[in-house]
Amino acid sequence: MLNLYFAPHTCALATHIVLEEVGADYSTTRIDFDKGEQRSPEYLKVNPKGRVPALVTGQGVLTETPAMLVFVAQSFPKANLAPIDDPFAFAQVQSFNSYLCSHLHIAHAHRMRGHRWVEADDMHSIEAMQRKVPQSVGAAFEYIEKDLLKGPWVMGERYTICDAYLFTLAQWLEKDGVVPARIPRVIDHRRRMSQRAAVAKAIAQELAA
Amino acid sequence: MLNLYFAPHTCALATHIVLEEVGADYSTTRIDFDKGEQRSPEYLKVNPKGRVPALVTGQGVLTETPAMLVFVAQSFPKANLAPIDDPFAFAQVQSFNSYLCSHLHIAHAHRMRGHRWVEADDMHSIEAMQRKVPQSVGAAFEYIEKDLLKGPWVMGERYTICDAYLFTLAQWLEKDGVVPARIPRVIDHRRRMSQRAAVAKAIAQELAA
Numbered sequence: 001m002l003n004l005y006f007a008p009h010t011c012a013l014a015t016h017i018v019l020e021e022v023g024a025d026y027s028t029t030r031i032d033f034d035k036g037e038q039r040s041p042e043y044l045k046v047n048p049k050g051r052v053p054a055l056v057t058g059q060g061v062l063t064e065t066p067a068m069l070v071f072v073a074q075s076f077p078k079a080n081l082a083p084i085d086d087p088f089a090f091a092q093v094q095s096f097n098s099y100l101c102s103h104l105h106i107a108h109a110h111r112m113r114g115h116r117w118v119e120a121d122d123m124h125s126i127e128a129m130q131r132k133v134p135q136s137v138g139a140a141f142e143y144i145e146k147d148l149l150k151g152p153w154v155m156g157e158r159y160t161i162c163d164a165y166l167f168t169l170a171q172w173l174e175k176d177g178v179v180p181a182r183i184p185r186v187i188d189h190r191r192r193m194s195q196r197a198a199v200a201k202a203i204a205q206e207l208a209a
Numbered sequence: 210m211l212n213l214y215f216a217p218h219t220c221a222l223a224t225h226i227v228l229e230e231v232g233a234d235y236s237t238t239r240i241d242f243d244k245g246e247q248r249s250p251e252y253l254k255v256n257p258k259g260r261v262p263a264l265v266t267g268q269g270v271l272t273e274t275p276a277m278l279v280f281v282a283q284s285f286p287k288a289n290l291a292p293i294d295d296p297f298a299f300a301q302v303q304s305f306n307s308y309l310c311s312h313l314h315i316a317h318a319h320r321m322r323g324h325r326w327v328e329a330d331d332m333h334s335i336e337a338m339q340r341k342v343p344q345s346v347g348a349a350f351e352y353i354e355k356d357l358l359k360g361p362w363v364m365g366e367r368y369t370i371c372d373a374y375l376f377t378l379a380q381w382l383e384k385d386g387v388v389p390a391r392i393p394r395v396i397d398h399r400r401r402m403s404q405r406a407a408v409a410k411a412i413a414q415e416l417a418a
Binding site for chain 1: 257304352
């Protein structure tokens with residue numbers, strides 16, 4: 001039995017969606033960021049990084065979304081959510097996910113997590129980072145729009161773990177100051193994703209938790 | 210035939226090492242950052258991201274180190290550099306690599322690439338980011354030292370793609386202001402890696418190119 005530690009409105013949603021898509025038997029545990037639960041001694045035993053998501057499996061705890069997405073896809077091969085047996089196609093999936101985690105998500109994180117990279121009381125730098133977010137996140141989404149999103153799904157005709165991950169990060173783009181009209185294909189992808197039963201169920205579960 | 214676009218002293222070295230480890234038939238092309246070749250029209254046709262590394266394969270171009278490392282390992286299965294058939298063990302490999310690309314490398318990048326996240330002429334913020342690097346990169350290495358590096362190799366007895374990646378990022382730690390004495394196991398790993406023939410050959414090729 002799998003258990004996903006999550007907080008609403010975080011990248012944990014990507015793994016949550018994929019758990020729903022594959023029909024996994026899983027439970028969830030909400031970590032309350034407002035109470036600082038991600039830094040509680042109990043949670044740090046689960047994930048010493050003090051972040052979400054974390055996925056408890058029968059073999060141990062996994063962290064880092066790109067790894068967790070492939071793990072779920074590979075553990076439920078019938079759902080066919082990642083072309084693991086085709087090295088090049090799989091590398092394209094991995095490359096997309098790596099770009100999301102190390103580029104798009106990082107650009108976004110400079111809006112609310114600037115203290116990771118400058119002193120927390122340096123308001124000049126914190127605010128300078130925040131001002132750059134519309135540009136840096138916007139450029140990443142425009143690159144996805146133009147070069148990466150093949151359509152109708154990220155990898156073309158085949159729905160994959162990339163779709164759940166892109167949808168998750170696309171939740172935040174308006175608050176990041178990105179102009180939706182500049183990325184119509186990303187917005188259309190987000191709309192179609194929101195109509196999937198697995199996506200609606202994962203979101204509803206997170207908001208009700 | 211594979212071709213690796215690289216620049217010396219970048220994370221391209223990780224893929225270069227793995228190409229050597231598996232005995233691949235490959236060539237390399239050096240991109241001269243001093244001349245801004247990563248932004249040349251010719252190179253942007255190869256990699257629109259304008260960065261290294263990029264790996265040209267018979268099926269197309271791949272970018273993003275975690276994806277490239279798995280691609281090479283999976284394409285040369287006899288070298289046994291990633292436990293792709295074991296979902297949990299593979300997820301651990303992927304989680305480690307994802308941490309390096311989205312956390313350690315990103316922390317490091319705030320020393321010389323601060324303009325990605327604030328305006329390039331905002332010297333207060335650029336320098337504030339630089340001052341935080343010893344702490345942020347140091348904390349990541351200390352976490353690796355304490356929790357992730359199983360020993361003798363990253364994943365334990367088995368040498369994997371993770372070792373090439375960790376070694377590559379560990380090239381920069383002194384310049385990042387990290388105190389080597391605080392991470393003796395990482396330093397010992399780096400020393401043992403440097404003694405491997407594949408590693409020495411990849412480094413020699415990059416410096417001679």
